[in-house]
Amino acid sequence: xTHQADFRSLSGVLEVLLENGFDGMASAMSTLFNEAMRxxxxxxxxxxxxxxxxxxxxxxxxxxxxxxxxxxxxLNLAIPQVRDCETDEGFYPRSLEKGLRSERALKLAIAEMYxxxxxxxxxxxxxxxxxxxxxxxxxxxxxxxxxxxxxxxWRNRPLGEVPYVVLDARYEKVRHGGSVRDCxxxxxxxxxxxxxxxxxxxxxxxxxxxxxxxxxxxxxxxRGLHGTRFxxxxxHKGLCAALRARMPGVLWQRCQFHLxxxxxxxxxxxxxxxxxxxxxxxxxxxxxxxxxxxxxxxxKAYRAKHPKLAEWLExxxxxxxxxxxxxxEHRIRLRTTNGLELLNKELKRRTRVATLFPNEAxxxxxxxxxxxxxxxxWETSRLYLDMESR
Numbered sequence: 574x575t576h577q578a579d580f581r582s583l584s585g586v587l588e589v590l591l592e593n594g595f596d597g598m599a600s601a602m603s604t605l606f607n608e609a610m611r612x613x614x615x616x617x618x619x620x621x622x623x624x625x626x627x628x629x630x631x632x633x634x635x636x637x638x639x640x641x642x643x644x645x646x647x648l649n650l651a652i653p654q655v656r657d658c659e660t661d662e663g664f665y666p667r668s669l670e671k672g673l674r675s676e677r678a679l680k681l682a683i684a685e686m687y688x689x690x691x692x693x694x695x696x697x698x699x700x701x702x703x704x705x706x707x708x709x710x711x712x713x714x715x716x717x718x719x720x721x722x723x724x725x726x727w728r729n730r731p732l733g734e735v736p737y738v739v740l741d742a743r744y745e746k747v748r749h750g751g752s753v754r755d756c757x758x759x760x761x762x763x764x765x766x767x768x769x770x771x772x773x774x775x776x777x778x779x780x781x782x783x784x785x786x787x788x789x790x791x792x793x794x795x796r797g798l799h800g801t802r803f804x805x806x807x808x809h810k811g812l813c814a815a816l817r818a819r820m821p822g823v824l825w826q827r828c829q830f831h832l833x834x835x836x837x838x839x840x841x842x843x844x845x846x847x848x849x850x851x852x853x854x855x856x857x858x859x860x861x862x863x864x865x866x867x868x869x870x871x872x873k874a875y876r877a878k879h880p881k882l883a884e885w886l887e888x889x890x891x892x893x894x895x896x897x898x899x900x901x902e903h904r905i906r907l908r909t910t911n912g913l914e915l916l917n918k919e920l921k922r923r924t925r926v927a928t929l930f931p932n933e934a935x936x937x938x939x940x941x942x943x944x945x946x947x948x949x950x951w952e953t954s955r956l957y958l959d960m961e962s963r
Contacts, residue, residue, distance in 0.1 A: 631658035734800035772948035786815035839882035
């Protein structure tokens with residue numbers, strides 16, 4: 574377990590350095606990676622170098638030199654080799670792969686555009702900056718296949734009891750059928766029974782139509798998702814229809830942030846602050862009865878001058894009050910989709926480099942690689958909610 578912590582730390586150091594573009598660190602990072610890989614080989618073999626043990630699963634067999642070009646410079650790596658291994662899968666250091674999945678997927682997405690002839694000068698420049706070299710179609714194909722297998726396994730991993738689920742979508746431009754389309758990236762995150770957050774799944778679809786949301790929810794349930802009591806989302810018609818079909822009886826919370834923003838369209842810019850304060854007063858009520866009372870007071874105040882707004886408030890704001898059915902300690906984090914919105918911003922930060930994806934598979938590859946790392950971080954960090962307070 575100590576060695577595993579070392580691997581995470583070393584990979585995290587590399588990713589920070591890559592993100593911030595430190596100079597003159599290639600030699601240091603080569604040393605760190607080489608040490609991590611040696612430690613991992615010892616764990617794999619269940620024996621330290623020159624150690625005699627009955628549990629040994631094979632023998633160290635030197636090192637294979639490897640040069641890796643990155644944005645911090647060229648890394649001179651020594652990949653540990655093994656022989657007489659008892660397992661069929663062989664050995665390859667996962668410490669080298671961890672922390673580089675998103676970077677590798679980003680390279681692949683752009684490199685695929687470059688290889689397929691749909692690149693511009695900007696894309697070529699970005700490809701060379703990120704990859705550090707020109708790539709061939711064969712190299713891209715092999716790397717993409719290996720990465721896709723890993724990501725497909727993650728997308729199909731079994732799920733369990735997830736009491737709280739948050740759903741949202743964002744759009745990316747993709748070439749489809751000879752034209753450029755805005756494709757929807759459907760994402761589901763959840764708070765598990767143990768109080769940890771997890772990215773439950775991701776899908777790339779041509780739209781947010783009911784058929785696509787329904788298929789996505791069905792896939793989550795097919796992987797074992799159960800025990801869901803509460804779902805948070807916006808009021809997209811396709812999503813809401815899919816929820817009614819696949820999760821009937823589950824309590825639905827309409828995002829309070831979206832509700833407040835939608836209400837602002839009924840009044841002038843100068844009047845939005847007062848309206849927002851009135852709506853927040855209802856949302857911040859100590860209980861559902863008080864929220865209903867404050868909402869009724871706001872509706873009455875706007876009935877004369879803004880009858881359409883008053884009607885809209887009366888009809889829509891109650892959809893944002895379902896969160897009062899939850900323990901008070903859980904409400905603030907489950908009354909909006911803001912947590913997922915922040916995740917979508919991270920996706921946008923990483924996907925905007927590609928600008929245009931050549932196909933849906935390339936887009937799915939990149940967002941999956943990013944979400945794998947996010948989910949792993951959530952699942953190994955501290956509790957998001959204390960589920961004992963339910």
